[in-house]
Amino acid sequence: MTETGARLLVDWGTTNLRAFLVDASREILERQASDQGILSVPPDDMPALLDQLAAPWSERLRGAPAVLCGMVGSINGWTEVPYVTCPAAPADLPKGAQKVTSAAGREVFILPGLTRHRRLGGELMQADVMRGEETQIFGALRHLKRSDATFCLPGTHAKWARVEAGRCADFATYFTGELYSVLIRHSLLGRLMEQAGDEAETALPEGFERGLRVAQAAEGLTGSLFSARADVLAGFMTKAESPGYLSGLLIGFEIREALPRFSPGVGAPGPIVIVGAHGLVPLYRTALHHSGVRVEELDGDTAVIAGLLQASELLDI
Amino acid sequence: MTETGARLLVDWGTTNLRAFLVDASREILERQASDQGILSVPPDDMPALLDQLAAPWSERLRGAPAVLCGMVGSINGWTEVPYVTCPAAPADLPKGAQKVTSAAGREVFILPGLTRHRRLGGELMQADVMRGEETQIFGALRHLKRSDATFCLPGTHAKWARVEAGRCADFATYFTGELYSVLIRHSLLGRLMEQAGDEAETALPEGFERGLRVAQAAEGLTGSLFSARADVLAGFMTKAESPGYLSGLLIGFEIREALPRFSPGVGAPGPIVIVGAHGLVPLYRTALHHSGVRVEELDGDTAVIAGLLQASELLDI
Known part of the structure; x- marks a missing residue:
């Protein structure tokens, strides 16, 4: 826990970026949104952009680390974070996170996405992947106080997921x-x-x-x-x-x-x-x-x- | 039957045109192919283009009429020829043909396409249309000496058709x-x-x-x-x-x-x-x-x- 208990939380996707400042009591204090998705930001510029996001909130954040999810952890993002394989529990995300450092030296944790392999019949295997939606799914599960649920996340590539006993058992794009x-x-x-x-x-x-x-x-x-x-x-x-x-x-x-x-x-x-x-x-x-x-x-x-x-x-x- | 028995046959589609000169004994004497589909030819230029197709074969064709099929009979073609509704027999094509005249005065018969309406359930109706494939389907049926067959015509918009007792009973795009x-x-x-x-x-x-x-x-x-x-x-x-x-x-x-x-x-x-x-x-x-x-x-x-x-x-x- 940092001095202030504040945290910088970022959902950094392909075409959009959403950043949130929360305090120790989980209250959302402020938010930023922009179209600075990973497609529009060269990986080398990402460490400095993170500091720009933190700048207006620097007094409350002090040295607090940032936690990021989404395509920022893909091969075209800041650093590639290997997928966690389904079935996956919420604790598997921080376990698989990669720690990097912003230009100004702030600690940054990038969460992994999920992958799932399934057997379609015989030796035929089919894969699927997500980066960012897994954090929404586990967050929704916690918010709704559930351990079993079916989720649908509409979008350019809509995701459906089945959570059983608190673990993401299956999903599809x-x-x-x-x-x-x-x-x-x-x-x-x-x-x-x-x-x-x-x-x-x-x-x-x-x-x-x-x-x-x-x-x-x-x-x-x-x-x-x-x-x-x-x-x-x-x-x-x-x-x-x-x-x-x-x-x-x-x-x-x-x-x-x-x-x-x-x-x-x-x-x-x-x-x-x-x-x-x-x-x-x-x-x-x-x-x-x-x-x-x-x-x-x-x-x-x-x-x-x-x-x-x-x-x-x-x-x- | 014309003086020579020859005929000018044309499959005039969206992106391509294929013309054939046949004699009285159904022998194919010569053929032309080009990318002068209806998308690249303004409707007003089509009567003169037909004469250009006939020109190299004028001696054998003399005043023989031309028979055309395909998108040339659509609203963006030479003249719009109303669809014939399934189930349809080969004789329904000439019955529904429209007669027009080329720039030089040659008689031109444009064959209709087919449409089919089907009930998906309740009052819900679904339509489909084709222009050109029906002529291939009835031609294939005759060539194969069949009265029942299932056809598959691969292409940009693949067509499948079911012919029963010599009539096109159903088709889909x-x-x-x-x-x-x-x-x-x-x-x-x-x-x-x-x-x-x-x-x-x-x-x-x-x-x-x-x-x-x-x-x-x-x-x-x-x-x-x-x-x-x-x-x-x-x-x-x-x-x-x-x-x-x-x-x-x-x-x-x-x-x-x-x-x-x-x-x-x-x-x-x-x-x-x-x-x-x-x-x-x-x-x-x-x-x-x-x-x-x-x-x-x-x-x-x-x-x-x-x-x-x-x-x-x-x-x-």
């Missing part, structure tokens, strides 16, 4: 967000849509609902995508509904894939805990309700702060 | 080719691959085979895409195998979706008739064999010529 983005921007489907963009999906509840219904009834995704065009030609929906439809289709198929794996309960499954503050959260809420699943929601900042705090306590810094 | 292309060119997966491009897929049989196996064993496509990256990080495959893997994954999921719908036979299903000359054909052959399906193959030119000839005979021109 769904390419839904990036798939929507590349199809809207670069495919024939996007070119033929009247309206496309980030707002399009939330603005068109009718198209979205239609996409969810098709995702439940059709054979699969590859054979359903072209209907975003053909259903307009046939007059089954308007051109303006098409982007919302595509979004519903993709999220609907994600849920259809993920539910049997992560929430195999009989009858009404759930609840699924949606973690995040992303604009996608309301879409996932609607989509999960549409599939008859109960949901709870937790803000992403709350989850990551709880996770970083837990790690810093376990690090005993 | 699979977005596989375009999905591969946008993911390789514009997604995180493509950026992280060592080698990407048109050759990548055929050059890497190991990666391709792995993709097929994952497509058979995993829950779905959305949750499998990220493994093209994660399996490299885990050392389960090399970075160079990753594009072939993605190709196998996408084609594998297409087949997994399409087989139960188009070839519901018990035991060893098939045969599936693969129609085309595209570089994708060997990949589909491998993938269908991998799923235990017998295949036959027919060259795309042979199929479309047979289909255009049949239409021209039914038009009685």
Whole structure:
């Protein structure tokens, strides 16, 4: 424990950075957010950037260490921190953390991400990885005072995770967000849509609902995508509904894939805990309700702060 | 029948044009191919371009009419020819053809495409469309002397079709080719691959085979895409195998979706008739064999010529 008990907690992702100053009683005193994700900061500049984050809070932080999670621990980040393999407990994150030093000499602990290997059949192995979401998941677990839960974290690469007896037993990445983005921007489907963009999906509840219904009834995704065009030609929906439809289709198929794996309960499954503050959260809420699943929601900042705090306590810094 | 019995047959698609001169005995005398698809030719220039195609063959063609199929009959083509609705017979194509005139006054018959509407459940209707493939399908049927068959036409938007008692009963478009292309060119997966491009897929049989196996064993496509990256990080495959893997994954999921719908036979299903000359054909052959399906193959030119000839005979021109 440092002189003041304050801590600097940072979620340093691919495109964004979120920093929090907390005091000894776990109160969040201040926060900073920027688009200085690891893609926009050369690794050599990261030690100095950490000091910049600490500067406005230097009086309260004094020599307190910083705890970081996210892509900052990847091969393109500050230093590469090897993944911890599932099943993994919250204490495995500080155990696997790497200690580095900022330009001004502040101690910095970078938490590892998680990986999971699973056997698909025979000798066929499949891997998955996350960096940052594991800290949100363990933080959410602590915040909700649970030891068993299913989580869904919407995003460019949505993550689902199953926690059992306090350990992350399984997780998977769904390419839904990036798939929507590349199809809207670069495919024939996007070119033929009247309206496309980030707002399009939330603005068109009718198209979205239609996409969810098709995702439940059709054979699969590859054979359903072209209907975003053909259903307009046939007059089954308007051109303006098409982007919302595509979004519903993709999220609907994600849920259809993920539910049997992560929430195999009989009858009404759930609840699924949606973690995040992303604009996608309301879409996932609607989509999960549409599939008859109960949901709870937790803000992403709350989850990551709880996770970083837990790690810093376990690090005993 | 014209004075010479010769005919000008044209498959005029989105990005390509293929023209054939046939004589009265159905012999193919000469052929032309170019990239003058409808995307690169303004509709107003199409009547004159038809005369250019006829020019080198003018002595043998004399006043013979031309028969065209493909996207030339779409709203962005020469003239819009309304779709014929499935189930559809070969005779429905000439019945639905539109007659136009070239710049020099030659008669031109543009064949319609097909559409099919199906009920997914409740009031939920889903549409699909094709322009050009229907002529290949009916041509292949005639060439093979069949009245029942399942067809697979690989391409940017692969088509599967089921013909029963000589009529196209059902078909579907699979977005596989375009999905591969946008993911390789514009997604995180493509950026992280060592080698990407048109050759990548055929050059890497190991990666391709792995993709097929994952497509058979995993829950779905959305949750499998990220493994093209994660399996490299885990050392389960090399970075160079990753594009072939993605190709196998996408084609594998297409087949997994399409087989139960188009070839519901018990035991060893098939045969599936693969129609085309595209570089994708060997990949589909491998993938269908991998799923235990017998295949036959027919060259795309042979199929479309047979289909255009049949239409021209039914038009009685």
